[in-house]
Amino acid sequence: MKVAILQFPGSNCDWDAEHAVQDILGIPAARVWHKSPLPSGTEAVIVPGGFSFGDYLRCGAIARFSPIMDDLKSFADQGGQVLGICNGFQILCESGLLPGALIRNDCIEFRCINQRVKVESSNDRFNPEKCGEQLSLPIAHGEGNYRLKEDALEKLESNGQVLLRYIGNPNGSINDIAGIRNEVGNVYGMMPHPERAVEPYHPSRDGLPILKAFLEPILTRSSVEISAS
Amino acid sequence: MKVSVFVSPKTTVLDPQGAAVEQAIKSLGHLSVGGVRVGKTVTFEMEGEDTPETRAQIDRLCDGLLSNPVIEDYRFEIEAG
Known part of the structure; x- marks a missing residue:
């Protein structure tokens, strides 16, 4: 298992994320319950969308204190690749x-x-x-209006940490921000759902380049392994 | 004792709910009303006395779980008994 997809009570994009990563991109993936430890050998983590803990209090506020989050923080601190989608983005924030x-x-x-x-x-x-x-990606959220203090926003912009911007802002997000990364460049978060845009019968397949970009370190290693064998 | 925590959006942060409620208030003819903000109240029972340690404990609870310091402010009241 290379990609761990976290499951909180109320996550609902976990199966779609697993399908996109495992069946479409061919990278072994597994869903991991929020009370379990992060499996050893995990190379990337996706925090999927949904309504973790019913979005009670604030979106992501309760999931943030789930047992697996300590492992996720250590994983990210060691440079592990993390992608939060929609509610996953809210949890990472x-x-x-x-x-x-x-x-x-x-x-x-x-x-x-x-x-x-x-x-x-x-x-x-x-x-x-x-x-x-430009990409066309599904969005589905009530709380996607990204907010950051002015000085921190300037830093985010000057560091090039903005990944995606809305064309025609759907939610009031500051500077039209739809997705960002951390300063180091190993933690990513976005409101659009790349895992819902991977099949020919989806409205677009524009999620594929996003997921490939995120999983590039694993895909590169896999192709080296294949060519070496 | 009974603790009441009042969480509100920071004055510097946009409050879409407050704006919608304000619009509704004004549409009812209350044109003198403005600056509407919508927050939430969390109440709970807590064992012990109102001491600086208890207040510090409530602060830790408020700062991160009950409120997000990036977008919200909070204050709390303690009622004995």
């Missing part, structure tokens, strides 16, 4: 693994649409050359 917070959409509505986003030149893995300049 609540836990402090990513800066900022996600509040209620400015339109108050739950937004469930295919959303165009612009890919920013963030790093060697996430950039328009690797992922495409």
